[in-house]
Amino acid sequence: VTLLETLALLPAGTTVTYTITTQEWPVAFAEPITATASATTTTPAFTVVCNSCEDTDLPELADIVVTNTNGQTIYTPGQTVTYTVTITNQGPAPAQNVAFTYPAPAGISSFTWADNYGVSSGTGITINDELGIDGVLEAGATVQYSVTFVVPDDFTGLLTTLATVTSDTVDPTPACITCTDTDDAPTADIVIAKTLNTGTAYTAGTNAVYTVTVTNDGPDLAQNITVQDLVPAGIVPATVNWFGSNGTSGTGNLNDVIPQLAVDAQVVYTITIPVPSSFDQDADIVNTATATGDTTDPDAANNTVTLTATPNPLANIITVKTNYQDEYLLESTTEYTITVTNPGPSDAFNVVVVDPRPYYITVMSWQGNGTGGSGTINNTIPVLAAGESMTYTVSLFIPFDYASFVGPLTNTVTVTSDTPDPVPGCTTCSDIDTPAGNFVNASDTQYTVPELIEDVLIDVECVGIDNVTWSTGLNYGQQNGIAYFHRNNSSFPIQEGVVLVSGNAIPGPGLQGVDGPNPTNTMSDGNWPGDTELQNYVPGANNDASWIKFNFVPVSNSFSFNYLFASEEYGNSGFECTFTDVFAFILT
Missing domain, CATH: 2.60.40.1510 (ntegrin, alpha v. Chain A, domain 3)
Known part of the structure; x- marks a missing residue:
């Protein structure tokens, strides 16, 4: 309402006073209030001067500043977080009816809090407090809260907390960007x-x-x-x-x-x-x-x-072929063993074993991998597992003229597989034998004396043989006169057998033995006692006796054996006129 009044006369030296009362201003009203008065007159020669015709009142203000922070920008599920909420009245006026609200963030079931004055504390999902004394927060006063909770292990999304402070006193800067704390989810x-x-x-x-x-x-x-x-x-x-x-x-x-x-x-x-x-x-x-x-x-x-x-399968196939000898005998059968081994590491598939019949050999047979045949081997092993072997035996007959017509006997096996071989070469796939010499050889290591009787002289499994005893120069610290012999590829009439010598059967220093060829004619020399039993049949002293005695049980009413009795002394300085050489087979 505007005051408008006319005074008909205002005598000199008089004063008129007006009192104006306004209504109660709204709480949120924060604008300055200005009242203005003016006066005019119609009296000539008077000038109205007014130095205080305007009055301005400013509103009562309280700048409440709030900060809400946990000191981080990223949370960790399972982590305990603590927020510090600081509420300060920066004035200039006291703040009236100050209220503080702090709800738990979405996804948080409860938290604990306490203020710095020990007035407010507890556990729950919301703080609703009145601040200051009787709700008045004086200018310059500060209230601080500590709020603590655990971020659930399964928490996802943003973690946002909001502190809200209200007052009846006007806040000149009501906006509050520090009232909210938001932590991003970790990545x-x-x-x-x-x-x-x-x-x-x-x-x-x-x-x-x-x-x-x-x-x-x-x-x-x-x-x-x-x-x-x-x-x-x-x-x-x-x-x-x-x-x-x-x-x-x-x-x-x-x-x-x-x-x-x-x-x-x-x-x-x-x-x-x-x-x-x-x-x-x-x-x-x-x-x-x-x-x-x-x-x-x-x-x-x-x-x-x-x-x-x-x-990248690999099967290192190793093949060994051998007949366990370096020389061959004409008109004999030799037997080869072919061993195909897979050390791995992978199984070998479709292992093909090929062993051609050697040139000029007409009789050849083989066995292996559950089968067999004659002539060339061409056999497939479907799977040769790592660590396993397959063995073949190959027999072939060597003709009488093989040495003169062919020479060395070469037998080569070839083994291939669908599985790659990291070491494809094979240095043991061939066996090469040269013809045995055209002369007799003797050995005192190939057989023991009992084996000479059992496996060479008799060589019949059903004949019972026991109590084999013997004597030769070895019994007297002299030469060995008992040995095994083989004619090899010579024309000697007996293929193999037992040789008894009144001297050295095996070549030694200065002595030939029975081995050929013999360019010196001197085969042996002995110097040990004779055999007293022989004197029953050949009277007179004898020397250098080599003999073998044994018991046997025959399997028939007759038996026979071949023997050859010889001496290098015939025609040699007339020794045959002075000495007697004796061979005896005594059956008792």
Whole structure:
């Protein structure tokens, strides 16, 4: 309402006073209040002068400043966080009816709080307090709250808290950007990588060793990372072993949880997969590893890695062919043993064994791999497992003219397989025998004396032989006069047998023995006692006796043997006129 009044006369020296009362101003009203008065007159020669015709009142103000912070910008699930809420009245006037409200953030079931005056504390989901004394927060006064709660392990999204302070006193800067504290969810870029000790290929029968590396590229701590690596198809899980640099280990599938992984930290797993030697040689081994965590990962594309290993089977086939001799005898049968072994590491498939019949040999037979035949071997072993062998025996007859017509006897076997051989050469696949000499050879090591009787002289399994005794120069510290002999490829009339010599049967220093060729005619020399039993049949003293005695049980009413009695002394200085050489076969 405007005051408008006219005074008809205002005598000199008089005063008129007006009192104006306004209504109660609204609480939120914060504008200056200005009242203006003016006066005019119609009296000539008078001028109205007014130095205080305007009055301005300013509002009563209280600038309340609030800060709400937990000192971080990123939270960690499972972490205990503490917020400090500071409420200050920066004046200039006391703040009337100050109220403080602080609700629990969404997803938080309760928190604890306490102020710095010990007036307010508790546990709940909201703080509703009146601040100051009787609700009046004086200018310059400060109230501080500490609010604490645990971030749940499964908490996701933004963590936001809001402090609200109201007052009846006008706040000249009501906006409050520090009343809200927002923490972002942590992020951790988990990267998983995998390598194979043999690159991109595997070999059946060996260990495929994988290295799985889990790295946290940040920017925050990673929580509860689950690392999985399933055993590839075709592998028995119980044979697989793994261990991690974090101290964990196990068999079968890798399934491990890393509770926490700091920025730039790694956990390295070593997975050993024994690939069976029989593993499909056409199959790839596909192996996939994954790593996922509770912490948000900004790049999920590097949480999975797959390594495909192609097959590289290897079977180091080793073949040995031998007839256990270096020389051959004409008109005899020689027997070869062919041993085909696969040391691995992989099984060998379709192993083909080919052993051609040597040139000029007409009679050849073989056995092996559950079968046999005559002539050339051409046999296939479907699978020769790592560590296994296959043996063949080959017999062939050597003609009487083989030495003159061909010469050395060469027999070569060839072995191939569908499975690659890392060492394809074969230095033991051929056996080469040269013709035995055209003269007799003797040996006192090939047979013992009992074996000479059992296996050479008698050579009949059913004949019972026992109590074999013997005597020769060895019994008297002299030469050995008992030995085995073979004619080799000579024309000697007896192929093999027992030789008894009144001297040295085996070549020695200055003595020929019975071996040929004999360019000196001197075969032996003896100097030991004779045989007293022989004197019953050949009267007179005798020297240098070599004899063998034995008991035997015949299997028929007759037996026979071939023998040849000879002396190098005939025609030699007339020794035959002075000495008597005796050979006796005494049956009692």
